[in-house]
Amino acid sequence: MRTTRRRFLKSAAASGAAVSLLGAPAIAQGVAGKVVVVGGGFGGATAAKYLKLANAKLDVTLIERDDRYITCPFSNYVLGGFRKIEENVQTFDALTKLGVKVTKGEAAGIDAPGRLLRLSGGSRITYDKLVVSPGVELNYKGVPGYDESLAEKLPHAWKAGPQTTLLRSQLEAMPDGGTFIMVAPPNPFRCPPGPYERVSTIAWYFKNHKPKSKILILDAKDAFSKQSLFQGAWESEYPGMITWIAGKDGGKVESVDAASMTVKSGFGAEKGTVINVIPPQTAGRIAIDGGLTDDRGWCAVDPQTFASRKAEHVYVIGDASIAGAMPKSGTAANVQGKVAAAAIVAALDGKAATAPALLNICYSLVTPDYGISTTDVYQVTADRGIIATPNAGGVSPRAPTAMGERKLEAEYTRAWYQAITADTWG
């Protein structure tokens, strides 16, 4: 009861409006409600921004553990040596200017019936609606022999920042003729084309600076995103440099040994000069601790609104959500952030949500001048949830024409980054 009373008092103070003792105070008399967003990545920042754009009266708080956000998209270009990590830094200045209360903190727990978010350190924040956009949690133990502390020696670089620059420095220190081994994750995971784009940009660096070096991908999977485009590009751009071992051919890793820099799989015991372990993943920690995940570690949502299936008044967007045919990508998170924002604005106004507009685009660079893409438009079906709209979408043509698709799509890759970061954090 204490929390309920405190919540009431806080909400009343926050809204600054006359409130009734009956019903939800912040929503009474058409007064805007209080929305808390957890996570300042592509999903969370977009949700916070579009909530505020749709209804400036909304009290929107963004909880983010860092002062800034470093994007995973374009971090592979840092590894390839043609981008600086500083260029991937996004700030929350524009969101703050828009009136979003950007608050540094780490979400630690959710009291859904009490509509209360607990932060580590003990403070609490009440909400009318909560958006959870925590990205992924890396399951280090999912690769035998690996753990979090070993990420200092065998970087995952699957969250951009110090891990990215660590892996880059290892690649720089590697002698020509060395072997780079990537342990690629099982489905589902953040950024399906990411591992294969990464291998491509590292190959570009090797080709230009360490041409005798080799790349080995040991994969838990039998297939991957844009596979024929990537493999075609590897043949033309980096002949003989890259070997991909599918799960069915022994690619599933049995163990890594950091001391001897060895990766064991059905393919054999392979020594690497630099080893990049991308572990299996689940929804981010707060989704698990907040009771939003299923037994496989991901968050089931209503595909129309991205409302959690597990907790009322809670929405889960981005990598953490189970979004049917949509991949775990920055574009998907941005688009889902807009869907959740619209659904929340409608719900607070006592209206039904309109149908969600869902789309994804993933650009990848194979070289700085060789881009490929995959895209889909989605629809929500009663029986199968989110499906890709038939006879649309798909990947870049296998055989480019005289218009020069690869070069154009490399330019559009860079433009996409400019556009989506402006749309999300700008």
Add this chain to the structure above:
Amino acid sequence: MILYRAALAAALVLVGAAPTMAQTGQAMAQTCYVCHGPGVKGAGQIVGLVGLPKDHLVRQMADFKADKRPGTIMNRIAKGYTDEQLALIAEYLAALKK
């Protein structure tokens, strides 16, 4: 109460024959921003669309959809929408201010 619920259920079944909720032009148009920039003002080599008249936008999208206009990704995207949806998107975009 039971009667009311039964009537409501019957109504829902009837409505269920057609989509119960429509996508708004705004919702669909805002997905364009991921490449064309917020407010479709353009970004890098990706053209801005702001200020273009509705009819022009509809015609371009129809041409992409029918592969009458060459493109890299727009042909694949345009095919994901009905003509009615494309008209709604174009209407929203055409009304945006520079």
